[in-house]
Amino acid sequence: MHNRRIGSATVSAIGLGGMPLSIEGRPDEERAVATIHAALDAGISFIDTAMSYCLNSSETGHNESLIARALAAYAGDISEVLVGTKGGAARGADGSWSFNGDPATLRKACEDSLKRLGGDSIGLYQLHVPDPNVPYADSVGALRDLYDAGKIRAVGISNVNLDQLRDAHAILGERLVSVQNNFSPAVRDSEPQLRLCTELGIAFLPYSPLGGISRAGGLGASHAAFARIAEEHGVSPQQICLAWELAKSPVVVPIPGSSRPTTIRDSAAAADLKLTEAEFAELDAA
Ligand SMILES: NC(=O)c1ccc[n+]([C@@H]2O[C@H](COP(=O)([O-])OP(=O)(O)OC[C@H]3O[C@@H](n4cnc5c(N)ncnc54)[C@H](OP(=O)(O)O)[C@@H]3O)[C@@H](O)[C@H]2O)c1
Numbered sequence: 001m002h003n004r005r006i007g008s009a010t011v012s013a014i015g016l017g018g019m020p021l022s023i024e025g026r027p028d029e030e031r032a033v034a035t036i037h038a039a040l041d042a043g044i045s046f047i048d049t050a051m052s053y054c055l056n057s058s059e060t061g062h063n064e065s066l067i068a069r070a071l072a073a074y075a076g077d078i079s080e081v082l083v084g085t086k087g088g089a090a091r092g093a094d095g096s097w098s099f100n101g102d103p104a105t106l107r108k109a110c111e112d113s114l115k116r117l118g119g120d121s122i123g124l125y126q127l128h129v130p131d132p133n134v135p136y137a138d139s140v141g142a143l144r145d146l147y148d149a150g151k152i153r154a155v156g157i158s159n160v161n162l163d164q165l166r167d168a169h170a171i172l173g174e175r176l177v178s179v180q181n182n183f184s185p186a187v188r189d190s191e192p193q194l195r196l197c198t199e200l201g202i203a204f205l206p207y208s209p210l211g212g213i214s215r216a217g218g219l220g221a222s223h224a225a226f227a228r229i230a231e232e233h234g235v236s237p238q239q240i241c242l243a244w245e246l247a248k249s250p251v252v253v254p255i256p257g258s259s260r261p262t263t264i265r266d267s268a269a270a271a272d273l274k275l276t277e278a279e280f281a282e283l284d285a286a
Contacts, residue, residue: 001043002271004253006203007154007177009082013271015046017257022053022063027259036070038261042268048255050086051113056095064116084124085113101131101139110146126156130164140168147175162192180205198249206245209254210238225286229279242270244283
């Protein structure tokens, strides 16, 4: 599969978003592991997770532990697989989501994630979301310190506006390798962050890149254009959607979520799909 870069790591152009394997509606363990193995078989070498991908606080880190088990059980070579996790968001006993960017909480969260994922350090550690009750520089500073202490090998940020991206870049310098924001045909308001990432050479990881859809449809008002071009290529609208995102910039690495082998295999194929300039322009304007 066609590759891209996240910092110094070479990764597949399409990653796997782990969230649907651990939240409401998740599959059983057997299908979850089969989905991760299908992704690896298809050449996917970047997996996105978070400590908060679970149902509630009794199983914090469910997704990280699942990914660690699936990788350990995989028969192929996993030495080049990058797992990116996140701290700064959690689920409570009742499943409600909360955010905590306090440096001490982030340090503890990172150490817990490292224990679940295994190894000496975490390949990519992302601040899940800015905490309005903590100065952003303090939360980002905690990740810089974790990097400098050798606990994490690269830093990412998520759910950021342009000012937060600039501030994080000033604090982290080359330690900052990725920005993960909501981006899909239906949600395009992070175009400025995508452009700045392109200028800075920082990976841009569109999350919910299919619009958080399940199965077919859900690409928003522009769905008709994606569906027609998909029909002309004989592929799914989801593949066209991911190919459009890839064509937007060489720093883009979409992370489609999946809860079944069929969908992640289909999404992986988007890495090698070429759109014409006219198709790209039409989708960009749709
Ligand atoms: N940083 C953040 O705050 C944040 C927030 C949300 C998500 N994320 C990350 O982004 C990842 C992706 O987002 P998401 O899971 O919300 O949404 P998504 O990737 O836009 O959509 C996922 C859904 O699309 C379906 N799908 C995937 N590939 C398909 C294909 N080729 N054909 C048809 N259907 C397909 C899957 O169905 P099946 O379930 O049937 O396989 C899955 O339910 C998450 O897993 C998570 O890692 C991050």
